[in-house]
Amino acid sequence: MSETELHPEAQQPPESELDEDDRLKPEFVSAVLEAVEAGDAETAHARVAPLHPADIADLVELTPAELRPALAAAISDLIDGDVLAEMNDWVREALVDALEPHQVADIAAELDTDDAVAIIEDMDVEDQREVLRALDPDDRAAIEEALSYPEETAGRLMQRELIAVPEHWTVGDVLDYLRGHDELATDFWEIFVVDPAHHPVGTCALSWILRTPRAVSMSDVMKREQTLIPVDMDQEEVALRFQKYALISAAVVDASGRLVGMITVDDVVHIISEEAGEDILRLSGAGEGDINEPLFDSYKGRVRWLITNLITAMVPATIVFFFDATIAQKAVLAALMPIVAGVGGNAGTQTLAVTVRALATNQLTQSNTIRTIRREISIAVLNGVTVATAIGIAVGLLGVVISDLSSNGALPLVIAAAMLANILIAGLAGVLVPVALERFRQDPAVASSIFVTMVTDSMGFLAFLGLATMSGLVG
């Protein structure tokens, strides 16, 4: 058997429509869209047909909204449930709205419950009802039950298609059962073992079953310690639990502990990514922050934050206003004061980002809160001393060349002291504000940054202008 590099290229597809980052190449997207615009549905279809469902979903997202109906018409048979399940929520919603209820029902029927629910849950109540009517009774019951759980809970996320077997079965019984029943689920990673009341008593990875002789009882193969997911658990908690315990799938149980569904890791992966990426959008007040969100929704989400910011900005402005006599005498203070406020704001944002991440990943709990606050204060002291020294020296040196700065020797000291004070306050606010919000069960990412910036702006101006006035720099 020759193991040399005989035909390595035979392993690769003949030519890829993807760039090195797995994104569709812009040339490919333009070629398809040009065909669609030219009314050449056949060419468009031929190019799209070999793509993976996830890439077809990407293609629809990358298509300008006004061209999407034409594209969808050209490749309608390719847009199946797998494609819709991979598609951005906003894009899918618009696309599904354009379909007839019976078309949606056809697509939903071929999907696992969780994917079908994801497609149906955003529709109008009326359209939803029509789709449900068009489904066969079993599918309808499964989807109606899923819709009865609150959004973003395990009940919405789970699929009901799973394999559950009694404890007394042998590995051979399981194999015969799986081979003999065509209607069973085809994609699963673990088998759940249940007692007569349908309570899960153990979980068995498929690899263990494959490695075990037929005669062995399931109760001897399964693992008894298992992570159960309550049906009403928030999807963010579900994602953290999958991550923490490195789960592939997990049983979902109702309030009485009965097995009602299963969640698999592939349904959780995009939630993990979404939740981890959400903090940055929340901290900046960017709302949903999705580039496919309708424009007016994005505007509403962001402008609310900017108006709030406008109001909180009145606090530092008022502080400056009280020092107008000082500034009128020495206008250079107005040029320097934004530096003190801005760098302080940055130091606050750093601490805030670290704290918000640590809270979101459950790394920062009550047990190490005091330690973490002490740690952030220590860093603030080190940062404060370094940056204060730097700005003091810089202003001192500038004073040699710019006469307006040199008129009083106290200015370097004043700005250094104000900077030190502001960075200390920034560190303190940056850790205390999110920790306090979390303690009161509020989202630490949502309101923190506006509040911390207000504090650092106000303290920056107050410390700098106050010290300048007191030190006799003016008057």
Added chain:
Amino acid sequence: MSETELHPEAQQPPESELDEDDRLKPEFVSAVLEAVEAGDAETAHARVAPLHPADIADLVELTPAELRPALAAAISDLIDGDVLAEMNDWVREALVDALEPHQVADIAAELDTDDAVAIIEDMDVEDQREVLRALDPDDRAAIEEALSYPEETAGRLMQRELIAVPEHWTVGDVLDYLRGHDELATDFWEIFVVDPAHHPVGTCALSWILRTPRAVSMSDVMKREQTLIPVDMDQEEVALRFQKYALISAAVVDASGRLVGMITVDDVVHIISEEAGEDILRLSGAGEGDINEPLFDSYKGRVRWLITNLITAMVPATIVFFFDATIAQKAVLAALMPIVAGVGGNAGTQTLAVTVRALATNQLTQSNTIRTIRREISIAVLNGVTVATAIGIAVGLLGVVISDLSSNGALPLVIAAAMLANILIAGLAGVLVPVALERFRQDPAVASSIFVTMVTDSMGFLAFLGLATMSGLVG
């Protein structure tokens, strides 16, 4: 079979040491640490023993650094490879440093290659060599090969323990092989089918094997389309690929297309979360942003950013400095100018956050760049008009009560126009800066925010003070 709620509580462990968010309860942590401090290793061990490895790892993280050696000594037999694999990098590194090389070797020997590598890769070269010497030749060869790949690539992430079978085997052959060879891997989710040169030709989920009669050939069960991971692929790309194609495991191939290892989704989940959460830390210049990072490292990472910020802050300060005559005449301008700069900065940060996320998730590609820029400009126009109107009216109304503001009727118009201009510039910079960085293959999250803030501060001051001077408000 009675399905009523007979003994639902029998499903739950007798009492949980975890709170509703799966975090160790603070009372439990204190109790263990008190026992450790009192020298009562037995009590500490008894309380920790029933915990899941992930929770033991959390416990070590939540323990103050000075107490960790005593805790580790008390529960040394419980700190196995699974616990170390779940532990925060910084905490693990410190713990492993305190162990003898032969202890590390004992732990590494029981792990999959990827987990063993994660423990060994951070050690000194000298200690590394000693650990490798203490391993048996097979394990040593596997780990040495993994270490030969660059850090953060698929080669480091993959495990070499996998099941690969020839195409001509039947399902029955596979079952007999798995049952007959005790030395094979026990935890796997897919079987790889290879040609004689060990090139992967297909992948087979275990559930398909379980559902197929013994006589069927593997080539009829396997899926031929498969996602192969090149061994030198960056781990972030690996994570995106797992996410995009909803993979459970994937074959890793070398440059000649031969199967050399396997990556499973549980190894990728924490990378997905890390990478998605990293942007917020990078945008704020918080470096690694891990609360377990050594204090001095955190200080170095953050202060570099603050000093850079100090330097860029000189640009807007210089602009204000040129208007010192204007400000000396009308000091209230100094109170209002930070509002224009600050709200503009916030608008820029919103656009920046949205753009950075869209780039990181491959939602924003060359195909929709122009459209996304147009979209952000539209939102900026809407935001700008709304916020400019609000600040204009607010300043106009304040002018009725504060004489300093009412001395010239043009002020509301001036501040509104400056605000509109700055929010437009902010929107433009917020999308163009990260897109340009990405185009030049730089990390769009790293330098964007300092640059965007410099632009919005400068433009805010320039537009406001410039318009105030030109409009005849002063002079």
